Amino acid sequence: xxxxxxxxxxxxxxxxxxxxxxxxxxxxxxxxxxxxxxxxxxxxxxxxxxxxxxxxxxxxxxxxxxxxxxxxxxxxxxxxxxxxxxxxxxxxxxxxxxxxxxxxxxxxxxxxxxxxxxxxxxxxxxxxxxxxxxxxxxxxxxxxxxxxxxxxxxxxxx
Numbered sequence: 001x002x003x004x005x006x007x008x009x010x011x012x013x014x015x016x017x018x019x020x021x022x023x024x025x026x027x028x029x030x031x032x033x034x035x036x037x038x039x040x041x042x043x044x045x046x047x048x049x050x051x052x053x054x055x056x057x058x059x060x061x062x063x064x065x066x067x068x069x070x071x072x073x074x075x076x077x078x079x080x081x082x083x084x085x086x087x088x089x090x091x092x093x094x095x096x097x098x099x100x101x102x103x104x105x106x107x108x109x110x111x112x113x114x115x116x117x118x119x120x121x122x123x124x125x126x127x128x129x130x131x132x133x134x135x136x137x138x139x140x141x142x143x144x145x146x147x148x149x150x151x152x153x154x155x156x157x158x
Contacts (some may be wrong), residue, residue: 012047089119
């Protein structure tokens, strides 16, 4: 937000210029501060702020896109990063193999058993990685659900 413009055109020996007073957020102090911007073109400042805000929105959309890959499986499946796997094990026991946790710290996998049978859904790791210290976990009940998060080396149950 710009305040009134201060002009120096009526001063003798002073080059005419404009000073804008902008409000800026100070992350270190967690507050809004005023900042003087000499010889500023207000349109440039607005365009820059719009570009920054657009990037922030795109970053938020990227971060919130985790688990948007919903897949339904009726047979063994190797998941990819950010899968939300709905497993129908009506016909047979099914194994869902997680992707490697290496290099995808913070990414999530979700596995949900959707059928009422006693067939098990086994969640398996790759490359001898672990899930809370185990190589596998088993889901047996309808709508039992496990959300796992990569710590960059292994999987942790959320």
